[in-house]
Amino acid sequence: MNNFFAMLYEGFHPMDLFYISTNDFSQNMFLSGAYVSIGLIMLISSLLSELIYYYFLSNYGSFYKKIYWFLWIAFIGLINFSIAYTFSLSAMIADRNIYTFMEYFSFSMVNVLWTVVFCFLFSIVFKFKSVRASRTPF
Amino acid sequence: MAKLYVFGIGGTGSRVIKSLAMLLASGIDIADYEIVPIIIDPDEANGDVTRTIDILKNYQHIRNSLSFTNADENKFFKTKISDITQNFRLVLSDIKNERFKDYIEYSSLDESNKALISLLFSEDNLNADMEVGFKGNPNIGSVVLNQFKQSQDFKDFASSFAQDDRIFIISSIFGGTGAAGFPLLLKNIRNADHGISTWKYLQDAPVGAITMLPYFGVSPDEKSKIDKSTFISKTKAALSYYEENVSGNNSLNVLYYLGDNVTKDYPNHEGAGSQKNDAHFLEIAAALSIVDFAKTANAALVNNLGKAQNPIYKEFGIKDAVPSLIFENLGFATQLSLKKNLTQYQLFSLYLNTKIKDNSDQDWIKNLGIQTFMTQPFFNSHLRTFNQYFTEWLNEMAHNQRSFSPFNLNANDNNLFEMVKGVKPRVGFLEKGGKNYNRYDYILSKEQKNLKDNDALEQRFMNLFHNTTEILVSEKYNF
Numbered sequence: 001m002n003n004f005f006a007m008l009y010e011g012f013h014p015m016d017l018f019y020i021s022t023n024d025f026s027q028n029m030f031l032s033g034a035y036v037s038i039g040l041i042m043l044i045s046s047l048l049s050e051l052i053y054y055y056f057l058s059n060y061g062s063f064y065k066k067i068y069w070f071l072w073i074a075f076i077g078l079i080n081f082s083i084a085y086t087f088s089l090s091a092m093i094a095d096r097n098i099y100t101f102m103e104y105f106s107f108s109m110v111n112v113l114w115t116v117v118f119c120f121l122f123s124i125v126f127k128f129k130s131v132r133a134s135r136t137p138f
Numbered sequence: 139m140a141k142l143y144v145f146g147i148g149g150t151g152s153r154v155i156k157s158l159a160m161l162l163a164s165g166i167d168i169a170d171y172e173i174v175p176i177i178i179d180p181d182e183a184n185g186d187v188t189r190t191i192d193i194l195k196n197y198q199h200i201r202n203s204l205s206f207t208n209a210d211e212n213k214f215f216k217t218k219i220s221d222i223t224q225n226f227r228l229v230l231s232d233i234k235n236e237r238f239k240d241y242i243e244y245s246s247l248d249e250s251n252k253a254l255i256s257l258l259f260s261e262d263n264l265n266a267d268m269e270v271g272f273k274g275n276p277n278i279g280s281v282v283l284n285q286f287k288q289s290q291d292f293k294d295f296a297s298s299f300a301q302d303d304r305i306f307i308i309s310s311i312f313g314g315t316g317a318a319g320f321p322l323l324l325k326n327i328r329n330a331d332h333g334i335s336t337w338k339y340l341q342d343a344p345v346g347a348i349t350m351l352p353y354f355g356v357s358p359d360e361k362s363k364i365d366k367s368t369f370i371s372k373t374k375a376a377l378s379y380y381e382e383n384v385s386g387n388n389s390l391n392v393l394y395y396l397g398d399n400v401t402k403d404y405p406n407h408e409g410a411g412s413q414k415n416d417a418h419f420l421e422i423a424a425a426l427s428i429v430d431f432a433k434t435a436n437a438a439l440v441n442n443l444g445k446a447q448n449p450i451y452k453e454f455g456i457k458d459a460v461p462s463l464i465f466e467n468l469g470f471a472t473q474l475s476l477k478k479n480l481t482q483y484q485l486f487s488l489y490l491n492t493k494i495k496d497n498s499d500q501d502w503i504k505n506l507g508i509q510t511f512m513t514q515p516f517f518n519s520h521l522r523t524f525n526q527y528f529t530e531w532l533n534e535m536a537h538n539q540r541s542f543s544p545f546n547l548n549a550n551d552n553n554l555f556e557m558v559k560g561v562k563p564r565v566g567f568l569e570k571g572g573k574n575y576n577r578y579d580y581i582l583s584k585e586q587k588n589l590k591d592n593d594a595l596e597q598r599f600m601n602l603f604h605n606t607t608e609i610l611v612s613e614k615y616n617f
Contacts, residue, residue: 059580060572062503132571132583135504 005039034091058133086109148315164483165213185414279318346431351397401538402584416534420541
C-alpha cells in the first residue's frame with residue numbers, strides 16, 4: 001500500500017512528477033510510512049464527501065449547483081491539505097528530519113491535487129444515482 | 139366511448155361549462171364519458187362565451203397531445219372534450235342585426251294579430267335588437283329559440299346521438315336566453331323529428347338538467363333593459379311553467395336546482411364582449427351536478443316514450459353557510475370530489491406560472507430536455523393560456539360573493555404548502571430537498587427518473603407533474 005501511495009505522491013516512477021528531492025524529503029516520507037495514513041484519509045474522505053454531496057447535500061436548496069460542487073471539493077481539498085501538512089510534519093519530526101515550509105507545502109498541494117482527482121472520479125460514479133445532482137458537474 | 143352532450147344556454151351556461159372544463163383539467167372523473175359541449179347563445183360576442191370557447195379549444199389542444207391508456211399515470215385533462223359544431227356553438231340563424239319585430243314580421247301582420255302581439259310584447263320588446271341576446275326577456279327567447287329544429291347544428295347533434303349517450307342542459311331561470319331555451323330544447327329533444335334515424339334514441343335518452351336560480355344581481359342602470367328586481371318574479375313565473383311542462387310531465391330524468399341568497403351585483407351589461415361575469419362557486423356546484431349525472435346508474439334513468447319512469451330532483455348544500463367558503467365548509471362528498479384534484483392542479487399551475495422559467499438548471503429539467511419544449515405551442519401557448527385562465531377562474535371566485543377561496547393565491551417560496559386554507563401542512567423532520575419549492579423540485583427530480591423514455595415529451599411532462607403533485611398532496615395534506 002505504501003508503494004501504491006508513493007506512486008501517487010511521487011508522481012509515477014520513473015517520471016517522478018512530484019518527487020521532492022530536497023534533503024530526500026520524499027524518500028524519508030516513504031520510509032516513515034506516512035504516505036499510507038495520509039493517502040487512506042485522502043481516499044476515504046474523498047469517497048465519503050462525494051457520497052454526502054450526491055446523496056444528501058445536493059438534495060437541499062441550491063446545493064445541486066455546480067458552484068457548490070466546486071466549493072465542496074475545495075473544502076475537502078482544504079481539509080486534506082491540513083491533514084497532509086500536519087501528518088507529514090509529525091512524521092518528519094518524529095524521525096528527526098528537518099525541512100522547510102516549502103517541502104511540506106509542496107507535498108500537501110500534491111495531496112490536494114489527488115483529492116480533487118479522486119473527488120472528480122467518485123463524482124462520475126455517484127452522480128448517476130443522485131436525485132438532484134445527476135447533471136453535476138456536467 | 140359514450141358521449142355526454144352538455145348544452146350550455148346563455149351566459150350562465152357558458153360559465154358552468156368553463157367550470158366543468160377546469161374540473162376536468164384537474165382530473166375529476168366523469169365516468170369515462172366523452173364530453174360534447176354545445177353553447178346556445180344568440181349573443182355571438184358575449185365575453186363569457188368567447189372566453190369559454192377559448193378555454194375549451196386550449197383544453198382540446200392539450201389533450202390531443204396526450205394519451206390515456208392504463209399505463210399512463212397522468213389524469214390531468216383525462217376526459218375527452220369534442221365538438222360537433224363550429225366553436226362549440228349551436229348557430230341560430232336569422233337573428234343577427236335583427237329587431238324582434240322584424241324577426242316576427244310584425245309589419246306584415248293584420249291589425250288583429252298586431253293587437254294580440256301588443257298584449258304579449260311591450261314596445262321595448264318589439265324594438266329589441268337580438269344581436270346581444272334577449273336581455274332578460276324570456277318571452278322573446280321562447281319565440282326565437284323555437285327554431286332549434288331547423289338549425290343545421292341541432293340536426294347534426296341529433297343524427298350523431300347514439301344509444302348509450304346522455305344529454306345535460308344548463309340554464310339560468312332568471313334571465314332571458316336560459317329560461318326560455320331550456321324547455322324548448324328539452325321539447326325538441328323529446329319530440330325529435332321522426333325523419334332523423336336516431337329519433338327514438340333521443341326520445342328515450344337519459345336527460346339531466348340544472349336550472350340556476352338567482353345567484354347574482356346586476357347594478358341598477360336606467361339605460362339597461364336588465365333589472366335585477368325582476369329576477370325573482372321571472373324565476374317564479376318560469377318555475378310555475380316548468381312545474382307543468384318540465385318536471386310536471388316527466389320530461390327529465392334528473393333535475394338539479396341551485397341558487398343562493400348571498401349575491402353580488404355585477405356591472406350591468408346587456409351583452410356582447412363586456413358581458414364577462416366573474417366565475418362563481420355555484421358554477422362549480424353546477425359542474426359537479428354534471429359529474430353526478432354522468433355517474434348515475436342507467437337503471438335510474440329509464441324512459442318510456444319520452445317520459446322518465448323515476449325522475450330525480452336534487453338540491454345542493456354546503457356544510458357551513460359562511461360568506462367565504464373554503465374546502466372544509468363544503469359537504470363531505472363535495473370535498474371528496476374537489477380538494478385532491480383542485481389542489482394538485484393548483485400546485486401544477488403555480489409551478490408553471492411562477493417557477494419553471496427560472497429553474498432551467500434543475501436536474502429534472504435538464505434530464506427531460508424541455509428547454510425547447512417550453513417554446514413550443516403545447517407548453518408556451520395552450521398550457522400556459524389554460525393555466526392563466528385557471529388562475530383567473532380561482533381569483534374571480536375568491537373575489538365573488540359568496541366567495542370560494544380554498545387557496546392562498548399568494549403562496550410563495552416561503553409558504554408554498556400553506557396554500558390550502560384551513561389545512562395545516564405536515565412538515566417532516568429534515569425533509570429531503572428542504573422546504574417549499576425545494577421539496578417540490580426534489581420530488582420532481584425523483585419522479586423524473588421513473589418516467590418511461592419511449593413516451594412523448596408532452597406525456598412525460600404531464601405524467602411527471604401529475605405524479606409529483608399527487609405525492610405532495612398526499613404527503614402534505616393527506617388528501
